[in-house]
Amino acid sequence: IIGSLSNLEIAEVCARSGANCGSIFLDMRFRELVRTLLAEHPAHLDPASQAYFMHAFAETDKLAYMGESDDENYFHFTCFNVEDPDDPSVGLVNGELAIPGILLRREVFDHVIESVLNLLEEQMAKVHDAPIDALLLVGGFSGSEYLFKRVEAQFRDRIKVIARPSDADTATSRGAAQYGLARRPLVSSVIAGRAYLMKVKLPAEHDDWMKRPAYIRENDAGVSICENRVQYLVQKGAILRKGQRIKTKFCKFSATPQDRIFVAVLYTSDSDKVMRYTDEGPVSELCKWSVDLGLLPSFQHHAVHGGNGQGFYTEFELGLELDSAEVRGVLLHQGDEVSRVVFDFFQ
Structure with missing residues:
Protein backbone atom coordinates (compact mmCIF):
# COMPACT_ATOMS: atom_id res chain seq x y z
CA ILE A 1 0.00 0.00 0.00
CA SER A 188 2.70 -4.18 -12.20
CA SER A 189 5.37 -5.68 -9.97
CA VAL A 190 5.83 -8.63 -7.66
CA ILE A 191 8.38 -8.85 -4.86
CA ALA A 192 9.82 -12.33 -4.47
CA GLY A 193 9.27 -13.28 -0.84
CA ARG A 194 11.87 -16.03 -1.03
CA ALA A 195 14.58 -17.29 -3.34
CA TYR A 196 13.96 -19.96 -5.96
CA LEU A 197 16.97 -22.03 -6.90
CA MET A 198 17.96 -25.28 -8.52
CA LYS A 199 20.33 -28.06 -7.67
CA VAL A 200 22.53 -28.44 -10.75
CA LYS A 201 25.65 -30.19 -12.00
CA LEU A 202 28.25 -27.81 -13.45
CA PRO A 203 31.79 -28.24 -14.78
CA ALA A 204 34.09 -28.28 -11.78
CA GLU A 205 35.99 -25.06 -11.14
CA HIS A 206 39.01 -24.31 -8.98
CA ASP A 207 36.78 -23.27 -6.04
CA ASP A 208 34.95 -26.58 -6.23
CA TRP A 209 38.18 -28.59 -6.05
CA MET A 210 39.22 -26.52 -3.02
CA LYS A 211 35.88 -26.41 -1.17
CA ARG A 212 33.88 -29.51 -2.17
CA PRO A 213 36.14 -32.13 -3.80
CA ALA A 214 33.77 -34.85 -2.61
CA TYR A 215 31.06 -33.43 -4.89
CA ILE A 216 33.14 -33.82 -8.06
CA ARG A 217 32.46 -36.71 -10.42
CA GLU A 218 33.44 -37.53 -13.98
CA ASN A 219 30.48 -37.69 -16.36
CA ASP A 220 30.00 -40.01 -19.34
CA ALA A 221 31.87 -37.57 -21.56
CA GLY A 222 34.91 -37.60 -19.29
CA VAL A 223 34.30 -34.07 -17.95
CA SER A 224 34.74 -33.31 -14.24
CA ILE A 225 31.35 -32.24 -12.92
CA CYS A 226 30.56 -30.70 -9.53
CA GLU A 227 27.27 -31.93 -8.10
CA ASN A 228 25.07 -30.17 -5.53
CA ARG A 229 25.78 -26.75 -7.00
CA VAL A 230 23.16 -24.05 -6.66
CA GLN A 231 21.85 -21.97 -9.53
CA TYR A 232 19.53 -19.10 -8.62
CA LEU A 233 16.47 -18.54 -10.75
CA VAL A 234 15.12 -15.70 -8.59
CA GLN A 235 16.77 -14.18 -5.55
CA LYS A 236 14.81 -13.25 -2.46
CA GLY A 237 13.60 -9.66 -2.57
CA ALA A 238 13.89 -9.38 -6.35
CA ILE A 239 11.36 -6.97 -7.84
CA LEU A 240 9.88 -8.47 -10.99
CA ARG A 241 7.26 -7.35 -13.44
CA LYS A 242 4.09 -9.32 -12.84
CA GLY A 243 4.31 -12.38 -15.06
CA GLN A 244 7.90 -11.60 -16.06
CA ARG A 245 9.73 -14.67 -17.32
CA ILE A 246 13.19 -15.17 -15.85
CA LYS A 247 15.16 -17.35 -18.27
CA THR A 248 18.18 -19.49 -17.44
CA LYS A 249 20.23 -21.57 -19.89
CA PHE A 250 21.06 -25.21 -19.22
CA CYS A 251 22.84 -28.02 -20.99
CA LYS A 252 22.29 -31.78 -20.69
CA PHE A 253 24.45 -34.62 -21.96
CA SER A 254 22.44 -37.57 -23.28
CA ALA A 255 24.22 -40.87 -23.80
CA THR A 256 21.35 -42.17 -25.97
CA PRO A 257 18.20 -40.72 -27.57
CA GLN A 258 16.21 -42.39 -24.77
CA ASP A 259 17.99 -40.20 -22.22
CA ARG A 260 15.56 -37.32 -22.74
CA ILE A 261 14.47 -36.39 -19.19
CA PHE A 262 16.20 -33.55 -17.38
CA VAL A 263 15.31 -33.65 -13.67
CA ALA A 264 15.41 -30.16 -12.19
CA VAL A 265 15.42 -30.23 -8.39
CA LEU A 266 13.90 -26.95 -7.27
CA TYR A 267 14.47 -25.42 -3.86
CA THR A 268 13.29 -22.38 -1.98
CA SER A 269 15.16 -20.41 0.65
CA ASP A 270 14.16 -17.63 3.03
CA SER A 271 17.81 -16.69 3.52
CA ASP A 272 19.32 -13.50 2.13
CA LYS A 273 22.64 -15.31 1.73
CA VAL A 274 23.67 -16.22 -1.82
CA MET A 275 24.84 -19.83 -1.72
CA ARG A 276 27.08 -21.83 -4.04
CA TYR A 277 26.22 -25.30 -2.70
CA THR A 278 23.02 -26.81 -1.35
CA ASP A 279 24.62 -27.45 2.06
CA GLU A 280 25.59 -23.83 2.74
CA GLY A 281 22.35 -22.62 4.24
CA PRO A 282 18.70 -23.38 4.95
CA VAL A 283 16.95 -24.59 1.80
CA SER A 284 13.74 -26.56 1.36
CA GLU A 285 13.08 -28.84 -1.56
CA LEU A 286 10.03 -27.61 -3.43
CA CYS A 287 9.73 -30.30 -6.09
CA LYS A 288 11.49 -32.40 -8.69
CA TRP A 289 10.59 -31.01 -12.10
CA SER A 290 10.97 -33.66 -14.81
CA VAL A 291 11.56 -31.72 -18.03
CA ASP A 292 11.02 -33.70 -21.24
CA LEU A 293 13.72 -32.47 -23.61
CA GLY A 294 12.36 -34.80 -26.29
CA LEU A 295 9.85 -32.04 -27.07
CA LEU A 296 12.66 -29.78 -28.29
CA PRO A 297 13.47 -29.74 -32.03
CA SER A 298 17.18 -29.51 -31.18
CA PHE A 299 17.03 -32.72 -29.14
CA GLN A 300 15.06 -34.47 -31.87
CA HIS A 301 17.67 -33.45 -34.46
CA HIS A 302 20.60 -34.68 -32.34
CA ALA A 303 18.78 -37.92 -31.54
CA VAL A 304 18.50 -38.72 -35.25
CA HIS A 305 21.66 -37.22 -36.74
CA GLY A 306 24.14 -36.51 -33.97
CA GLY A 307 26.35 -38.26 -31.50
CA ASN A 308 27.77 -41.08 -33.65
CA GLY A 309 27.17 -43.35 -30.71
CA GLN A 310 29.13 -41.06 -28.39
CA GLY A 311 26.14 -39.20 -27.02
CA PHE A 312 25.25 -35.54 -27.51
CA TYR A 313 24.57 -32.28 -25.68
CA THR A 314 21.29 -30.37 -25.73
CA GLU A 315 21.20 -26.71 -24.80
CA PHE A 316 17.88 -25.34 -23.62
CA GLU A 317 16.26 -22.63 -21.50
CA LEU A 318 14.02 -22.87 -18.48
CA GLY A 319 11.89 -19.92 -17.46
CA LEU A 320 10.38 -18.96 -14.12
CA GLU A 321 7.26 -16.79 -13.85
CA LEU A 322 5.94 -15.21 -10.66
CA ASP A 323 2.69 -13.46 -9.98
CA SER A 324 0.73 -12.84 -6.80
CA ALA A 325 -0.66 -16.35 -6.47
CA GLU A 326 1.66 -18.90 -8.04
CA VAL A 327 5.04 -19.73 -9.51
CA ARG A 328 5.29 -21.41 -12.91
CA GLY A 329 8.09 -23.20 -14.73
CA VAL A 330 8.40 -23.03 -18.52
CA LEU A 331 10.51 -25.00 -21.03
CA LEU A 332 11.59 -22.79 -23.92
CA HIS A 333 12.91 -23.29 -27.45
CA GLN A 334 14.36 -20.18 -29.09
CA GLY A 335 12.20 -18.06 -26.81
CA ASP A 336 8.97 -19.92 -27.57
CA GLU A 337 7.11 -21.89 -24.91
CA VAL A 338 7.20 -25.66 -25.33
CA SER A 339 5.66 -26.79 -22.03
CA ARG A 340 4.85 -25.41 -18.59
CA VAL A 341 4.04 -26.51 -15.07
CA VAL A 342 2.78 -24.79 -11.92
CA PHE A 343 4.98 -25.83 -9.03
CA ASP A 344 4.21 -23.41 -6.20
CA PHE A 345 0.91 -22.00 -4.97
CA PHE A 346 1.10 -19.20 -2.40
CA GLN A 347 -1.11 -20.03 0.58
Whole structure:
Protein backbone atom coordinates (compact mmCIF):
# COMPACT_ATOMS: atom_id res chain seq x y z
CA ILE A 1 0.00 0.00 0.00
CA ILE A 2 1.02 3.61 -0.50
CA GLY A 3 -0.29 6.98 0.59
CA SER A 4 -1.39 8.37 3.94
CA LEU A 5 -3.37 6.44 6.54
CA SER A 6 -6.45 8.46 5.65
CA ASN A 7 -6.11 7.76 1.92
CA LEU A 8 -4.39 4.45 1.29
CA GLU A 9 -3.94 3.08 -2.23
CA ILE A 10 -3.06 -0.38 -3.53
CA ALA A 11 0.60 -0.79 -4.41
CA GLU A 12 0.87 -4.58 -4.56
CA VAL A 13 -1.56 -7.45 -4.31
CA CYS A 14 -0.44 -10.73 -2.80
CA ALA A 15 -1.94 -13.99 -1.67
CA ARG A 16 -2.75 -14.31 2.01
CA SER A 17 -0.32 -16.09 4.27
CA GLY A 18 -0.27 -17.26 7.85
CA ALA A 19 -3.39 -18.75 9.38
CA ASN A 20 -6.91 -17.97 10.50
CA CYS A 21 -7.00 -16.47 13.99
CA GLY A 22 -9.49 -13.64 13.87
CA SER A 23 -12.92 -12.63 15.04
CA ILE A 24 -14.70 -15.88 14.30
CA PHE A 25 -12.38 -17.73 16.67
CA LEU A 26 -13.42 -15.42 19.50
CA ASP A 27 -17.03 -16.31 18.71
CA MET A 28 -16.23 -20.02 18.82
CA ARG A 29 -14.42 -19.77 22.16
CA PHE A 30 -17.19 -17.60 23.64
CA ARG A 31 -19.78 -20.16 22.57
CA GLU A 32 -17.79 -22.95 24.25
CA LEU A 33 -17.49 -20.88 27.43
CA VAL A 34 -21.26 -20.33 27.53
CA ARG A 35 -21.88 -24.03 26.96
CA THR A 36 -19.54 -24.90 29.81
CA LEU A 37 -21.08 -22.41 32.23
CA LEU A 38 -24.64 -23.45 31.41
CA ALA A 39 -24.09 -27.20 31.08
CA GLU A 40 -26.64 -27.78 33.87
CA HIS A 41 -29.13 -25.35 32.32
CA PRO A 42 -30.11 -26.84 28.94
CA ALA A 43 -32.91 -24.30 28.56
CA HIS A 44 -30.22 -21.81 27.54
CA LEU A 45 -28.38 -24.10 25.13
CA ASP A 46 -30.94 -24.41 22.34
CA PRO A 47 -29.91 -22.78 19.01
CA ALA A 48 -32.01 -19.65 19.54
CA SER A 49 -30.55 -19.00 23.00
CA GLN A 50 -26.97 -19.54 21.84
CA ALA A 51 -27.49 -17.24 18.86
CA TYR A 52 -28.86 -14.59 21.22
CA PHE A 53 -25.76 -14.76 23.44
CA MET A 54 -23.45 -14.74 20.42
CA HIS A 55 -25.13 -11.71 18.90
CA ALA A 56 -24.85 -9.73 22.12
CA PHE A 57 -21.16 -10.61 22.46
CA ALA A 58 -20.35 -9.76 18.83
CA GLU A 59 -22.18 -6.44 18.81
CA THR A 60 -20.72 -4.95 21.98
CA ASP A 61 -18.21 -6.64 24.25
CA LYS A 62 -16.03 -8.35 21.64
CA LEU A 63 -14.50 -5.11 20.43
CA ALA A 64 -14.95 -2.98 23.56
CA TYR A 65 -13.26 -5.43 25.95
CA MET A 66 -10.07 -3.81 27.31
CA GLY A 67 -8.15 -6.75 28.81
CA GLU A 68 -6.62 -6.78 32.29
CA SER A 69 -8.31 -3.53 33.25
CA ASP A 70 -11.66 -5.31 32.84
CA ASP A 71 -10.71 -8.30 35.00
CA GLU A 72 -12.84 -7.15 37.94
CA ASN A 73 -15.82 -6.11 35.82
CA TYR A 74 -18.80 -8.29 34.96
CA PHE A 75 -20.20 -8.52 31.46
CA HIS A 76 -23.94 -9.09 31.29
CA PHE A 77 -25.71 -10.98 28.52
CA THR A 78 -29.52 -11.08 28.44
CA CYS A 79 -30.94 -14.60 28.25
CA PHE A 80 -33.33 -15.53 25.45
CA ASN A 81 -35.22 -17.82 27.85
CA VAL A 82 -35.89 -15.77 30.99
CA GLU A 83 -38.06 -18.39 32.71
CA ASP A 84 -35.17 -20.57 33.89
CA PRO A 85 -34.48 -20.15 37.64
CA ASP A 86 -31.48 -18.17 38.87
CA ASP A 87 -28.17 -19.88 39.56
CA PRO A 88 -25.64 -17.37 40.94
CA SER A 89 -22.93 -20.05 40.98
CA VAL A 90 -22.68 -19.84 37.17
CA GLY A 91 -23.74 -16.19 36.83
CA LEU A 92 -27.45 -16.65 36.04
CA VAL A 93 -29.24 -13.80 37.83
CA ASN A 94 -32.46 -11.98 36.92
CA GLY A 95 -32.58 -13.29 33.36
CA GLU A 96 -28.97 -12.42 32.58
CA LEU A 97 -25.72 -14.33 32.34
CA ALA A 98 -22.95 -12.42 34.13
CA ILE A 99 -19.40 -13.41 33.15
CA PRO A 100 -16.34 -12.04 34.99
CA GLY A 101 -13.92 -10.12 32.80
CA ILE A 102 -10.98 -12.24 33.92
CA LEU A 103 -12.81 -15.37 32.72
CA LEU A 104 -13.46 -13.79 29.33
CA ARG A 105 -9.80 -12.85 29.05
CA ARG A 106 -8.43 -16.27 29.96
CA GLU A 107 -10.96 -18.45 28.12
CA VAL A 108 -11.84 -16.31 25.10
CA PHE A 109 -9.44 -13.49 24.28
CA ASP A 110 -5.93 -14.45 25.37
CA HIS A 111 -5.64 -17.64 23.33
CA VAL A 112 -6.67 -15.94 20.07
CA ILE A 113 -4.55 -12.84 20.68
CA GLU A 114 -1.50 -14.98 21.46
CA SER A 115 -2.02 -16.70 18.11
CA VAL A 116 -2.11 -13.32 16.36
CA LEU A 117 1.06 -12.17 18.11
CA ASN A 118 2.85 -15.41 17.24
CA LEU A 119 1.89 -15.06 13.59
CA LEU A 120 3.20 -11.51 13.54
CA GLU A 121 6.48 -12.67 15.05
CA GLU A 122 6.77 -15.38 12.40
CA GLN A 123 6.19 -12.85 9.64
CA MET A 124 8.78 -10.49 11.09
CA ALA A 125 11.32 -13.29 11.39
CA LYS A 126 11.05 -13.91 7.65
CA VAL A 127 12.24 -10.40 6.78
CA HIS A 128 15.29 -10.77 9.05
CA ASP A 129 16.86 -7.33 9.57
CA ALA A 130 14.88 -5.50 6.88
CA PRO A 131 13.00 -2.50 8.31
CA ILE A 132 9.22 -2.65 8.64
CA ASP A 133 7.65 0.75 8.07
CA ALA A 134 4.15 0.10 9.36
CA LEU A 135 1.81 -2.53 10.77
CA LEU A 136 -1.84 -2.07 9.85
CA LEU A 137 -4.58 -4.02 11.61
CA VAL A 138 -7.51 -4.87 9.34
CA GLY A 139 -10.45 -7.26 9.41
CA GLY A 140 -13.26 -7.82 11.88
CA PHE A 141 -10.98 -8.38 14.87
CA SER A 142 -8.91 -5.26 14.15
CA GLY A 143 -11.38 -3.11 16.08
CA SER A 144 -10.60 -4.92 19.35
CA GLU A 145 -9.13 -2.49 21.87
CA TYR A 146 -7.44 -5.33 23.73
CA LEU A 147 -5.80 -6.67 20.56
CA PHE A 148 -4.52 -3.22 19.60
CA LYS A 149 -3.11 -2.70 23.09
CA ARG A 150 -1.30 -6.07 23.06
CA VAL A 151 0.11 -5.56 19.55
CA GLU A 152 1.32 -2.07 20.38
CA ALA A 153 2.97 -3.24 23.61
CA GLN A 154 4.86 -6.05 21.85
CA PHE A 155 5.91 -4.29 18.63
CA ARG A 156 6.11 -0.54 19.25
CA ASP A 157 9.89 -0.70 19.79
CA ARG A 158 10.36 -2.39 16.41
CA ILE A 159 7.69 -0.83 14.21
CA LYS A 160 7.24 2.92 14.11
CA VAL A 161 3.64 3.02 12.87
CA ILE A 162 0.99 0.67 14.28
CA ALA A 163 -2.46 1.77 13.21
CA ARG A 164 -5.94 0.88 12.03
CA PRO A 165 -6.95 2.47 8.73
CA SER A 166 -10.44 3.91 8.40
CA ASP A 167 -13.16 1.25 8.11
CA ALA A 168 -10.55 -1.34 9.01
CA ASP A 169 -13.10 -4.14 9.26
CA THR A 170 -13.84 -3.94 5.51
CA ALA A 171 -10.40 -2.84 4.29
CA THR A 172 -9.38 -6.11 2.63
CA SER A 173 -12.79 -6.57 0.99
CA ARG A 174 -12.77 -3.03 -0.37
CA GLY A 175 -9.23 -3.46 -1.66
CA ALA A 176 -10.15 -6.70 -3.41
CA ALA A 177 -13.23 -5.08 -4.95
CA GLN A 178 -11.22 -2.09 -6.13
CA TYR A 179 -8.63 -4.39 -7.65
CA GLY A 180 -11.23 -6.55 -9.39
CA LEU A 181 -13.39 -3.72 -10.73
CA ALA A 182 -10.56 -1.53 -12.02
CA ARG A 183 -10.39 -3.44 -15.34
CA ARG A 184 -6.77 -2.48 -15.61
CA PRO A 185 -3.61 -3.70 -13.92
CA LEU A 186 -3.34 -1.93 -10.57
CA VAL A 187 -0.14 -3.78 -9.75
CA SER A 188 2.70 -4.18 -12.20
CA SER A 189 5.37 -5.68 -9.97
CA VAL A 190 5.83 -8.63 -7.66
CA ILE A 191 8.38 -8.85 -4.86
CA ALA A 192 9.82 -12.33 -4.47
CA GLY A 193 9.27 -13.28 -0.84
CA ARG A 194 11.87 -16.03 -1.03
CA ALA A 195 14.58 -17.29 -3.34
CA TYR A 196 13.96 -19.96 -5.96
CA LEU A 197 16.97 -22.03 -6.90
CA MET A 198 17.96 -25.28 -8.52
CA LYS A 199 20.33 -28.06 -7.67
CA VAL A 200 22.53 -28.44 -10.75
CA LYS A 201 25.65 -30.19 -12.00
CA LEU A 202 28.25 -27.81 -13.45
CA PRO A 203 31.79 -28.24 -14.78
CA ALA A 204 34.09 -28.28 -11.78
CA GLU A 205 35.99 -25.06 -11.14
CA HIS A 206 39.01 -24.31 -8.98
CA ASP A 207 36.78 -23.27 -6.04
CA ASP A 208 34.95 -26.58 -6.23
CA TRP A 209 38.18 -28.59 -6.05
CA MET A 210 39.22 -26.52 -3.02
CA LYS A 211 35.88 -26.41 -1.17
CA ARG A 212 33.88 -29.51 -2.17
CA PRO A 213 36.14 -32.13 -3.80
CA ALA A 214 33.77 -34.85 -2.61
CA TYR A 215 31.06 -33.43 -4.89
CA ILE A 216 33.14 -33.82 -8.06
CA ARG A 217 32.46 -36.71 -10.42
CA GLU A 218 33.44 -37.53 -13.98
CA ASN A 219 30.48 -37.69 -16.36
CA ASP A 220 30.00 -40.01 -19.34
CA ALA A 221 31.87 -37.57 -21.56
CA GLY A 222 34.91 -37.60 -19.29
CA VAL A 223 34.30 -34.07 -17.95
CA SER A 224 34.74 -33.31 -14.24
CA ILE A 225 31.35 -32.24 -12.92
CA CYS A 226 30.56 -30.70 -9.53
CA GLU A 227 27.27 -31.93 -8.10
CA ASN A 228 25.07 -30.17 -5.53
CA ARG A 229 25.78 -26.75 -7.00
CA VAL A 230 23.16 -24.05 -6.66
CA GLN A 231 21.85 -21.97 -9.53
CA TYR A 232 19.53 -19.10 -8.62
CA LEU A 233 16.47 -18.54 -10.75
CA VAL A 234 15.12 -15.70 -8.59
CA GLN A 235 16.77 -14.18 -5.55
CA LYS A 236 14.81 -13.25 -2.46
CA GLY A 237 13.60 -9.66 -2.57
CA ALA A 238 13.89 -9.38 -6.35
CA ILE A 239 11.36 -6.97 -7.84
CA LEU A 240 9.88 -8.47 -10.99
CA ARG A 241 7.26 -7.35 -13.44
CA LYS A 242 4.09 -9.32 -12.84
CA GLY A 243 4.31 -12.38 -15.06
CA GLN A 244 7.90 -11.60 -16.06
CA ARG A 245 9.73 -14.67 -17.32
CA ILE A 246 13.19 -15.17 -15.85
CA LYS A 247 15.16 -17.35 -18.27
CA THR A 248 18.18 -19.49 -17.44
CA LYS A 249 20.23 -21.57 -19.89
CA PHE A 250 21.06 -25.21 -19.22
CA CYS A 251 22.84 -28.02 -20.99
CA LYS A 252 22.29 -31.78 -20.69
CA PHE A 253 24.45 -34.62 -21.96
CA SER A 254 22.44 -37.57 -23.28
CA ALA A 255 24.22 -40.87 -23.80
CA THR A 256 21.35 -42.17 -25.97
CA PRO A 257 18.20 -40.72 -27.57
CA GLN A 258 16.21 -42.39 -24.77
CA ASP A 259 17.99 -40.20 -22.22
CA ARG A 260 15.56 -37.32 -22.74
CA ILE A 261 14.47 -36.39 -19.19
CA PHE A 262 16.20 -33.55 -17.38
CA VAL A 263 15.31 -33.65 -13.67
CA ALA A 264 15.41 -30.16 -12.19
CA VAL A 265 15.42 -30.23 -8.39
CA LEU A 266 13.90 -26.95 -7.27
CA TYR A 267 14.47 -25.42 -3.86
CA THR A 268 13.29 -22.38 -1.98
CA SER A 269 15.16 -20.41 0.65
CA ASP A 270 14.16 -17.63 3.03
CA SER A 271 17.81 -16.69 3.52
CA ASP A 272 19.32 -13.50 2.13
CA LYS A 273 22.64 -15.31 1.73
CA VAL A 274 23.67 -16.22 -1.82
CA MET A 275 24.84 -19.83 -1.72
CA ARG A 276 27.08 -21.83 -4.04
CA TYR A 277 26.22 -25.30 -2.70
CA THR A 278 23.02 -26.81 -1.35
CA ASP A 279 24.62 -27.45 2.06
CA GLU A 280 25.59 -23.83 2.74
CA GLY A 281 22.35 -22.62 4.24
CA PRO A 282 18.70 -23.38 4.95
CA VAL A 283 16.95 -24.59 1.80
CA SER A 284 13.74 -26.56 1.36
CA GLU A 285 13.08 -28.84 -1.56
CA LEU A 286 10.03 -27.61 -3.43
CA CYS A 287 9.73 -30.30 -6.09
CA LYS A 288 11.49 -32.40 -8.69
CA TRP A 289 10.59 -31.01 -12.10
CA SER A 290 10.97 -33.66 -14.81
CA VAL A 291 11.56 -31.72 -18.03
CA ASP A 292 11.02 -33.70 -21.24
CA LEU A 293 13.72 -32.47 -23.61
CA GLY A 294 12.36 -34.80 -26.29
CA LEU A 295 9.85 -32.04 -27.07
CA LEU A 296 12.66 -29.78 -28.29
CA PRO A 297 13.47 -29.74 -32.03
CA SER A 298 17.18 -29.51 -31.18
CA PHE A 299 17.03 -32.72 -29.14
CA GLN A 300 15.06 -34.47 -31.87
CA HIS A 301 17.67 -33.45 -34.46
CA HIS A 302 20.60 -34.68 -32.34
CA ALA A 303 18.78 -37.92 -31.54
CA VAL A 304 18.50 -38.72 -35.25
CA HIS A 305 21.66 -37.22 -36.74
CA GLY A 306 24.14 -36.51 -33.97
CA GLY A 307 26.35 -38.26 -31.50
CA ASN A 308 27.77 -41.08 -33.65
CA GLY A 309 27.17 -43.35 -30.71
CA GLN A 310 29.13 -41.06 -28.39
CA GLY A 311 26.14 -39.20 -27.02
CA PHE A 312 25.25 -35.54 -27.51
CA TYR A 313 24.57 -32.28 -25.68
CA THR A 314 21.29 -30.37 -25.73
CA GLU A 315 21.20 -26.71 -24.80
CA PHE A 316 17.88 -25.34 -23.62
CA GLU A 317 16.26 -22.63 -21.50
CA LEU A 318 14.02 -22.87 -18.48
CA GLY A 319 11.89 -19.92 -17.46
CA LEU A 320 10.38 -18.96 -14.12
CA GLU A 321 7.26 -16.79 -13.85
CA LEU A 322 5.94 -15.21 -10.66
CA ASP A 323 2.69 -13.46 -9.98
CA SER A 324 0.73 -12.84 -6.80
CA ALA A 325 -0.66 -16.35 -6.47
CA GLU A 326 1.66 -18.90 -8.04
CA VAL A 327 5.04 -19.73 -9.51
CA ARG A 328 5.29 -21.41 -12.91
CA GLY A 329 8.09 -23.20 -14.73
CA VAL A 330 8.40 -23.03 -18.52
CA LEU A 331 10.51 -25.00 -21.03
CA LEU A 332 11.59 -22.79 -23.92
CA HIS A 333 12.91 -23.29 -27.45
CA GLN A 334 14.36 -20.18 -29.09
CA GLY A 335 12.20 -18.06 -26.81
CA ASP A 336 8.97 -19.92 -27.57
CA GLU A 337 7.11 -21.89 -24.91
CA VAL A 338 7.20 -25.66 -25.33
CA SER A 339 5.66 -26.79 -22.03
CA ARG A 340 4.85 -25.41 -18.59
CA VAL A 341 4.04 -26.51 -15.07
CA VAL A 342 2.78 -24.79 -11.92
CA PHE A 343 4.98 -25.83 -9.03
CA ASP A 344 4.21 -23.41 -6.20
CA PHE A 345 0.91 -22.00 -4.97
CA PHE A 346 1.10 -19.20 -2.40
CA GLN A 347 -1.11 -20.03 0.58
